[in-house]
Amino acid sequence: MKKLLLLALFLANAPFLFAQDEEDLLSLLGEEEVTEYATASFKTNRVVNGHSIENTAAGVLDFKISHRFSPVRNGFYDIFGLDGATIRFGFDYGITDRLMVGVGRSSKEKIYDGFLKYKILRQSSGKKKMPITLSYLVDAQIKTVDFPEQDRENLFSSRLYYTHQLLIGRKFNERLSLQLMPTLLHRNLVESKSEKNDVLAMGVAGRIKLSKRVTLNAEYYYVLPDQINSIYTNVLSIGFDIETGGHVFQLHFTNSSDMTYKGFITETLEDWFYKTSDGKNMSGIRFGFNISRVFTIVKPKSIY
Amino acid sequence: MKNRIVILGVLLALGFSAQAQKYFTRDARVQFNSDTPVEKIEAVNKSGTSVLDTQTGRMDWKVLIKNFLFEKALMQEHFNENYMESTKYPNATFKGSITNLQDVNFAKDGTYKVTAKGAMTIHGVEQEITVPGTLTVGGGAVKVKADFVVKPADYKIDIPGVVRDNIAKEIAVTIDASLKPMGK
Secondary structure: OHHHHHHHHHHHHHHHHHHOOOOOHHHHHOOOOOEEEOOOOOOOOEOOOOEOOOOOOEOEEEEEEEEEEEEHHHHHHHHHHOOOEEEEEEEEEEOOOOEEEEEEEEOHHHEEEEEEEEEEEOOEEEOOOEOOEEEEEEEEEEEOOOOOOOOOOOOHHHHEEEEEEEEEEEEOOOOEEEEEEEEEEEEOOOOOOOOOOEEEEEEEEEEEEEEOOEEEEEEEEEEOOOOOOOOOEOEEEEEEEEEEOOEEEEEEEEOOOOOOHHHHHHOEOOOOOOEOOOOOEOOOOEEEEEEEEEEEOOOOOOOO | OHHHHHHHHHHHHHHHHHOOOEEEEEEEEEEEEEEOOOOEEEEEEEEEEEEEEOOOOEEEEEEEHHHOEEOOHHHHHHHHHHHOOOOOOOEEEEEEEEOOHHHOOOOOOEEEEEEEEEEEEEOOEEEEEEEEEEEEEEOOEEEEEEEEEEOHHHHOOOOOHHHOOOOOOOEEEEEEEEEEEOOO
16 A cells, blocks of 8 residues: 555656756757748849849849949059949849849940849758759840941841840858859841851859858859850959948959840950950950949838 | 545645646747837847746747848848858747746736846857746736847847947847647
8 A cells, every 4th residue: 555655656746757857948849840941142133244043022122233344454544444334223123032023224235124033943941942042034135226327227126135044053051152044145136147146155153252241253154156256255254242231332353344134145345364466465354343222112011 | 544545635636736837839929129329120030939837937938030020121131141140040049947936826817027047048159147027827828028138249249330330239129928838
């Protein structure tokens, strides 16, 4: 009987005794696995000239103003190219966190451009796993500069250029993000019969985070051979993103004076290290910048 | 014999009452405000988790940093990327206990003033803190409310010169949670 009593005593207090051993109260709830999406693969939605896998957030307006200057090769005569500039300004807007649109106007050839970018896949870990981010970009450009020959019949369609691009990217770690950009560019009018209306190019870009607020970016577009006039070359750009609160300053060196897809992919004239046969430096390296300023237009539906 | 059964009964009853009653939540509301003349910043997290042991007074909290929502998307990105480094330090935690448990009667509806003391970990830095708050017992739940101040500098959260006027030296944190009894 006594034994029974002791047993009862022990059993009755068992939960209390065991309770003493629970080191971590929260472990009682169990771990809930959540899907974690990769964020901030790039500081902004452009690498240098072309797009990055980042989107403008829903309800946010991103005002961009960009300049590309003349080549730095003339030195002090034109303050390393600062005397001559081509300008693009534009507005990007996030309709949802995955869909964004934008419009812009470039001074060179008086081009208007408009685009739509959609995030098809989002890199994530945890519950749902996805190794990459995949986006689709469609961009149209209208060249509105007067036709050089006013006398011949000029069609409006000759002003149009279209770009289709897939952006396949991955944030490998906090510092390194890389992306590939297979690109198809359609030009309604080309200069000569030997040139293709449809041009295929492959872009590669990446960024390395140097500090919390500064990244080093690089971007290169390779145009597959025998599609465009051989006087044109591929565009290579290297730059820094500097983020200060609501602004991102992108300062870079590039060999293109264009900020539209048809311009920097198919009409880049001067190489980084070009020398004429008599040894004259004709390097196309030029300084440029993009400044991005964001405004929250539509506040997220009740964060409260 | 009769006596023994009574003793057994009393012991059993004692045993069960001694069994720890725990309350928990997965949707605690944690809000913080940074108020400066230049900028007002507000963020809300509605998925804080907590377990309260009414027997021992122990209370643990965990908040996922990435779940703080801001009105400005870029602010949210910078909060995670630049200040909290949420990939490196995904959670903020508090492990502590109620110091005046004897003042609280979990069997009786009412509001009780309590003080919690323990270790707060934010941005990977642990600090001993004491937080005043209230427990409201009623309707089978325990409501927890607390207001306290967190100094970013205490948790080695680096705020650069350019935004020093935009971010308060003292961030006001508000906790509002309703804890339900935990199933056995």
